[in-house]
């Protein structure tokens with residue numbers, strides 16, 4: 001199969017596929033000409049799909065990508081700048097959840113949208129462990145509390161800095177400050193540094209951020225699970241419970257659930273700090 005397959009009847013020679021390719025694998029020798037693949041460079045294709053997504057005539061296919069896997073952009077769903085601004089400013093870290101499990105398909109819909117998070121060299125290295133019931137989340141919180149207790153008992157300076165003794169005590173008294181009573185928890189895994197992905201930590205953190213925004217858009221609340229993420233980097237029983245494969249690390253995680261209340265105002269944040277040049 002040819003690497004670049006152009007339908008000469010539909011190609012208008014606009015050249016946008018060539019402009020969109022991040023690796024300059026598609027060339028247009030002169031304005032209006034049909035695009036060509038740069039010879040011998042096909043293996044460098046990262047299958048990002050930009051060339052096919054940009055083509056207004058659906059005139060090309062590249063590598064393993066086939067046109068039937070591309071969805072049309074529905075212009076009628078575009079949001080206004082005001083809507084985009086309010087959407088981003090109204091995402092809150094939710095720490096109070098309705099005590100009811102969320103249907104699995106709703107949780108999976110959140111993680112599904114995070115597939116469109118950017119990743120270094122389009123390596124898409126992120127995978128998830130989803131704890132879909134309050135019982136499973138409580139088990140993860142329990143392992144986290146065990147690890148924290150060990151830190152407190154060992155006099156680890158991080159235990160004091162992070163007030164872990166109070167969190168451990170609260171957990172023993174039935175108050176879950178670790179996962180905040182959430183009925184679901186999703187942790188993002190990616191290869192340890194040095195593996196096949198060039199930027200695994202960044203990719204996982206960005207995927208978690210996408211998932212937080214996706215949850216917000218789909219009517220669910222979320223909150224970074226910082227304690228669980230931290231513990232999962234050190235505590236073997238928690239890693240085993242989260243089914244972290246060999247060679248993988250936990251780089252982030254979020255609690256998920258139906259918020260038990262909604263915010264009616266947007267809190268202030270630090271002023272923008274930016275050095276503008278040029």
Ligand SMILES: Cc1cc2nc3c(=O)[nH]c(=O)nc-3n(C[C@H](O)[C@H](O)[C@H](O)COP(=O)(O)O)c2cc1C
Pocket residue numbers: 091092093094095178180223224225226227228
């Ligand atoms: C890396 C990271 C770890 C966090 N860990 C926790 C956590 O363990 N528990 C928690 O309640 N909030 C956690 N948060 C949420 C922050 O406290 C929250 O984002 C911040 O207070 C701002 O509130 P907002 O997200 O509603 O704007 C974490 C946030 C980040 C980015």
